[in-house]
Amino acid sequence: MPHINYDNKEINFKIVYYGPGMSGKTTNLVHIHKMLQPDHRGEMVVLDTDEERTLFFDFFPLSLGRIEGFFVRFNMYTVPGQIYYEASRRLILEGADGVVFVVDSNPHRLPDNIMSYGMMQDSLGTYDIDMQQFPLVLQYNKRDCQNPIPIGTIEKEFKLDGIPVTESIATQGAGVMETIRLATSGIINQFKI
Amino acid sequence: METTELSEISEIGNPRDALATLVTSSGAKTALLITKEGIHLEEAGDTSYLNTTALAALIAGMFSATREVARIVGEQQFSILLQQGESRHIHISLVTDATMMVVVFEDYQRIGRVRHEARKVGSRLAEILHHRNDRDQARKEISVPQFKEYALNLIDQIFTKR
Numbered sequence: 001m002p003h004i005n006y007d008n009k010e011i012n013f014k015i016v017y018y019g020p021g022m023s024g025k026t027t028n029l030v031h032i033h034k035m036l037q038p039d040h041r042g043e044m045v046v047l048d049t050d051e052e053r054t055l056f057f058d059f060f061p062l063s064l065g066r067i068e069g070f071f072v073r074f075n076m077y078t079v080p081g082q083i084y085y086e087a088s089r090r091l092i093l094e095g096a097d098g099v100v101f102v103v104d105s106n107p108h109r110l111p112d113n114i115m116s117y118g119m120m121q122d123s124l125g126t127y128d129i130d131m132q133q134f135p136l137v138l139q140y141n142k143r144d145c146q147n148p149i150p151i152g153t154i155e156k157e158f159k160l161d162g163i164p165v166t167e168s169i170a171t172q173g174a175g176v177m178e179t180i181r182l183a184t185s186g187i188i189n190q191f192k193i
Numbered sequence: 194m195e196t197t198e199l200s201e202i203s204e205i206g207n208p209r210d211a212l213a214t215l216v217t218s219s220g221a222k223t224a225l226l227i228t229k230e231g232i233h234l235e236e237a238g239d240t241s242y243l244n245t246t247a248l249a250a251l252i253a254g255m256f257s258a259t260r261e262v263a264r265i266v267g268e269q270q271f272s273i274l275l276q277q278g279e280s281r282h283i284h285i286s287l288v289t290d291a292t293m294m295v296v297v298f299e300d301y302q303r304i305g306r307v308r309h310e311a312r313k314v315g316s317r318l319a320e321i322l323h324h325r326n327d328r329d330q331a332r333k334e335i336s337v338p339q340f341k342e343y344a345l346n347l348i349d350q351i352f353t354k355r
Contacts, residue, residue: 003232006327007207012232040351045247056258059231059250064351067343068335075231075250091257095230181352188344193332 002097002191010071013187014095015180018120019102020112021081024141026058027170028102029078032180033060035173040064056080057092064184074184081116090123098135098187099124100179102170105140105148113149114157121158135186137164139179144169211317212237212294219310221298222281226318229253229291243297252285252295273308277301286311288318 003012017025026046033044042061057077064072077096079089093099101120103113121131138160140151151165164182168175212224216238223238225245231253233245256274263270274285284296284307294315298307 003228003230004327004331005232005234006325006330007209007235011331012230014230036351042246043244045251047251056254057250059247061246064344064347067347068340070331070335070340072344077250087261088258091254091261094257095228177352181348184348184352185345188341188348191337191341191344193328193335193337 001095003095004070004193008071009069010073013072013074013097013184015074015076015098015100015183015187016093016096017076017078017100017102018089018093018116019081019141020104020109020116021083023081023102023104023109023113023116024168024170025078025081025102028100028139028141028168028176028179029058029060029076031170031173031176032062032076035177036062056088074187083115086119089119090126093120093123094127096124097190098137098183100137100139100183101154103138103140103149103154105142106145107147107149110149110153113154117154117158133190135183135190137166137179137183137186139166139168139175141168141170141175143167143175144172206317206321208235208318208321209237211314211321215294215296215310215314219296219298219307220300220303221296221307221310223295223297224314225249225295226288227253227293227295229256229293234292238297248295252283252293256285256293275304284308284311286315288315289322292318292322294318 017028019025033041040063044060046058047056057079059077062074062076077092079092101117124131138154155163164186166175166179166182168179170176208226212226212235215224221238223240225233226235227233227249231250233249236245259274260270272287276283280299282298282301286294288294294311296307296311
């Protein structure tokens with residue numbers, strides 16, 4: 001449910017990029033930030049460690065513009081991927097209007113992808129989110145790796161029918177903008193006041 | 194019924210005025226009202242030196258993390274957080290379950306005053322927010338089908354051409 005501030009005439013949505021460690025969540029955000037015109041993006045906040053691993057979250061506000069007199073914004077977040085930051089991930093998912101799940105296509109990362117997706121489902125469940133209605137995009141990233149995980153693997157594992165799926169190589173920017181287009185469109189299609 | 198509710202709201206005041214009162218009475222530099230999801234709602238005082246959007250996101254994250262810390266040590270939550278710097282300090286307090294108030298002040302000697310005024314204004318803000326219904330107000334002004342159509346067009350414009 002987006003946050004509506006009537007006095008300031010603002011509608012804020014929250015999008016979270018979720019996925020296992022090093023799957024490319026921050027790379028997605030950095031690319032989107034780079035590609036947007038300055039009037040569509042706010043300052044990017046990156047909280048990472050010395051090894052450039054996300055510590056808490058990365059964030060930037062993406063402004064869509066004024067619609068029906070209201071200023072519409074998507075607040076973009078990533079979660080830290082490492083297993084031991086589960087509490088942080090759960091907190092960041094709170095209030096999310098949509099999620100992009102970034103799959104690492106390297107075959108040896110399949111168990112990590114499955115574990116991470118399961119954790120996400122569990123966390124969203126604690127916020128009473130109905131996964132059937134929830135805007136979710138599955139992004140298979142790192143498609144340039146050797147023997148990438150076949151498209152359909154995660155969908156089959158979690159019985160996801162009709163979910164939007166994209167392929168990407170986030171380090172080159174391929175598929176990144178299409179993913180965010182699908183994620184934001186999915187959220188808008190679910191919009192209710 | 195609607196008229197009564199509206200007049201009640203105008204008597205109670207608005208969050209911005211409440212924050213402005215806090216800034217004046219405590220000598221603080223800035224006061225913000227933010228949601229626990231990190232959305233900046235209102236502000237008063239000088240905000241020219243701040244990125245309020247980023248600050249709101251970071252403080253909400255910090256507050257959430259502190260809530261987990263509280264649980265680990267057997268507390269429900271810590272209702273106040275204080276960050277002491279060299280020349281600027283931040284006082285964060287819960288207003289409602291979903292909102293918190295952030296006060297930036299410069300003279301640490303005034304901490305007692307800030308704390309006192311924050312508590313007073315916090316209760317007032319809670320009352321104001323309790324009477325506010327942004328969704329009902331927005332519902333009167335926004336046509337959802339039109340909103341969706343415009344938004345989807347904008348999304349295509351912004352993301353497709355790249």
